Amino acid sequence: MPATKNTTPLIKWLFYMADSNLILSQRNSEWCGHGPVLEQDIALTNMALDQLGQARAYYQYIAHLLNQDVQSPEQYTNEDELAFLRDNRAFHNLLLCELPNGDWAQTIAKLFFFSHYQYQLLNMLTQHEDDTIRAIAIKSLKEVTYHVRWSSEWVIRLGDGTEESKTRMNNAIHYLLPYLSELFNPADYELSLKAYDIESLKEKYIAAIEDVLEKAELPIPVSFHINLIQQKGGKQGLHTEHIGFILAEMQYMQRTYPNMEW
Amino acid sequence: MMQHEQLFQSKIDQEVKIEPLDWMPDAYRKNLVRQISQHAHSEIVGMLPEGNWITRAPSLKRKAILLAKVQDEAGHGLYLYSAAETLGTSRDQMIEDLHSGKAKYSSIFNYPTLTWADMGAIGWLVDGAAILNQVMLCRTSYGPYARAMVRICKEESFHQRQGFESLLVLSKGTETQKQMCQDAINRWWWPSLMMFGPKDADSTHSDQSMKWKIKRKSNDELRQQFIDMIAGQVKLLGMTLPDPDLKWNEERKHYDFGEIDWEEFWAVVKGNGPCNKERLAARKKAWDDGAWVREAAKVYAEKQSKKILKSA
Ligand SMILES: [Fe+2]
Ligand SMILES: [Fe+2]
Numbered sequence: 001m002p003a004t005k006n007t008t009p010l011i012k013w014l015f016y017m018a019d020s021n022l023i024l025s026q027r028n029s030e031w032c033g034h035g036p037v038l039e040q041d042i043a044l045t046n047m048a049l050d051q052l053g054q055a056r057a058y059y060q061y062i063a064h065l066l067n068q069d070v071q072s073p074e075q076y077t078n079e080d081e082l083a084f085l086r087d088n089r090a091f092h093n094l095l096l097c098e099l100p101n102g103d104w105a106q107t108i109a110k111l112f113f114f115s116h117y118q119y120q121l122l123n124m125l126t127q128h129e130d131d132t133i134r135a136i137a138i139k140s141l142k143e144v145t146y147h148v149r150w151s152s153e154w155v156i157r158l159g160d161g162t163e164e165s166k167t168r169m170n171n172a173i174h175y176l177l178p179y180l181s182e183l184f185n186p187a188d189y190e191l192s193l194k195a196y197d198i199e200s201l202k203e204k205y206i207a208a209i210e211d212v213l214e215k216a217e218l219p220i221p222v223s224f225h226i227n228l229i230q231q232k233g234g235k236q237g238l239h240t241e242h243i244g245f246i247l248a249e250m251q252y253m254q255r256t257y258p259n260m261e262w
Numbered sequence: 263m264m265q266h267e268q269l270f271q272s273k274i275d276q277e278v279k280i281e282p283l284d285w286m287p288d289a290y291r292k293n294l295v296r297q298i299s300q301h302a303h304s305e306i307v308g309m310l311p312e313g314n315w316i317t318r319a320p321s322l323k324r325k326a327i328l329l330a331k332v333q334d335e336a337g338h339g340l341y342l343y344s345a346a347e348t349l350g351t352s353r354d355q356m357i358e359d360l361h362s363g364k365a366k367y368s369s370i371f372n373y374p375t376l377t378w379a380d381m382g383a384i385g386w387l388v389d390g391a392a393i394l395n396q397v398m399l400c401r402t403s404y405g406p407y408a409r410a411m412v413r414i415c416k417e418e419s420f421h422q423r424q425g426f427e428s429l430l431v432l433s434k435g436t437e438t439q440k441q442m443c444q445d446a447i448n449r450w451w452w453p454s455l456m457m458f459g460p461k462d463a464d465s466t467h468s469d470q471s472m473k474w475k476i477k478r479k480s481n482d483e484l485r486q487q488f489i490d491m492i493a494g495q496v497k498l499l500g501m502t503l504p505d506p507d508l509k510w511n512e513e514r515k516h517y518d519f520g521e522i523d524w525e526e527f528w529a530v531v532k533g534n535g536p537c538n539k540e541r542l543a544a545r546k547k548a549w550d551d552g553a554w555v556r557e558a559a560k561v562y563a564e565k566q567s568k569k570i571l572k573s574a
Binding site: 026033046052059156161162165261262 | 318
């Protein structure tokens with residue numbers, strides 16, 4: 001396994017972005033064929049596809065960077081090796097992304113919290129000095145803008161729907177709240193990159209989230225929870241127990257049949 | 263009444279499409295609802311065996327292709343439910359009929375997907391068989407059905423090419439991959455032939471459907487067309503079809519083939535295939551688990567329209 005020996009902050013950060021998207025895509029794709037109504041099944045699959053596409057863009061960039069330092073072609077790495085042959089301690093995804101789907105409300109809430117974060121982050125990255133990162137950000141931002149809208153609308157719909165949907169939405173949000181502080185608790189590689197201002201990111205994020213929750217008639221003090229340091233570790237490769245099962249499933253083919261073309 | 267029927271049949275004979283508001287015989291309407299909804303259900307149930315492998319796809323590219331493919335099938339289901347709804351049956355009613363066992367779906371989806379190669383084999387054989395049926399249906403007499411089919415056919419032929427291409431990669435791969443490929447073809451070949459339904463002599467709905475130009479080719483004709491097509495393509499893979507009687511017949515200009523196991527065919531149709539219970543249970547579970555979501559969406563929409571009324 002070549003890839004992870006190279007540990008520049010940039011590459012660590014690219015793994016953070018790639019892995020978060022891949023793992024949430026994997027989770028969202030579990031819904032394909034099982035959604036509550038056909039139109040929404042299609043919509044969620046679409047977003048899983050977007051996230052997969054974004055993950056691939058980052059992995060391909062990582063592979064490109066790593067291959068620059070490689071002497072012989074046999075040592076070249078590629079997106080599949082990076083996704084399927086690293087073990088869980090090398091994955092940098094947010095814990096939020098690996099949590100189980102639960103019911104529709106929990107799935108919506110995960111996407112809601114993640115896509116709003118991505119939206120603010122990508123917005124800042126569209127000014128980034130690195131051409132590739134900037135290009136990925138510009139392209140992803142279009143997709144994530146839709147994810148933000150779709151998930152926010154569902155948070156409002158469920159929050160302001162029936163008694164049951166309100167309860168479920170409320171439960172989902174409370175289940176996820178402890179995982180939000182991680183978004184703004186910077187990893188060392190984030191700090192050394194200085195690519196975005198975390199404090200202003202947090203401020204914008206909280207404002208956007210609270211605005212939606214207000215419309216959903218779900219008055220929850222999100223900023224209070226975000227400012228407590230609670231669950232953390234994903235960014236550094238310290239995960240929940242869920243990740244092992246996700247990887248076992250996702251990496252099964254490459255692990256069982258190594259060195260083959262598919 | 264008589265006049266209506268004559269006018270209706272003469273439209274059909276002159277290849278004028280029947281549209282939702284046109285007069286049509288009750289039996290024509292019923293026959294179409296049965297067929298279109300069965301077709302829609304097949305798209306939706308068909309998402310399950312392939313959906314199985316999305317989380318296990320062997321490369322990121324294959325994962326993206328498979329996700330997009332299964333999503334296409336959901337889209338097909340959507341077009342078809344809409345086409346059937348123009349005949350006056352609601353989507354909820356059709357789904358209820360699926361869950362109660364009153365409505366059927368294609369038996370092919372009651373077979374299990376056991377290895378990755380099954381994704382390729384399904385694309386190549388199952389979508390391949392579906393296409394022949396659907397190309398014919400692009401010219402079916404009911405307008406909305408025919409138009410839905412035109413959109414669907416484009417995507418289906420794409421699926422078939424992707425399936426074939428993914429088997430081609432396996433066929434050029436390691437010994438293990440070649441075996442995986444051959445094994446998948448062996449398991450999917452006969453069930454694919456069964457997709458065209460019983461022999462013409464035993465088919466209950468065929469005659470009337472042909473007269474109304476809902477169907478335009480018989481089961482046996484379509485099946486023969488499929489066998490001829492696949493028997494050629496399998497050579498490009500360097501694989502074989504599991505039928506010792508498969509042989510080119512110079513006189514008929516078609517491939518001869520062995521007898522289909524009709525006992526198995528009827529067993530699966532009647533609910534005793536390898537995955538009938540799982541497939542239906544998965545559909546019901548998705549529907550039941552989603553009940554509160556649909557209810558919430560409905561209540562929310564009602565609240566919104568009341569707000570708009572008030573402010574108007
Ligand atoms: Fe389809
Ligand atoms: Fe298809």
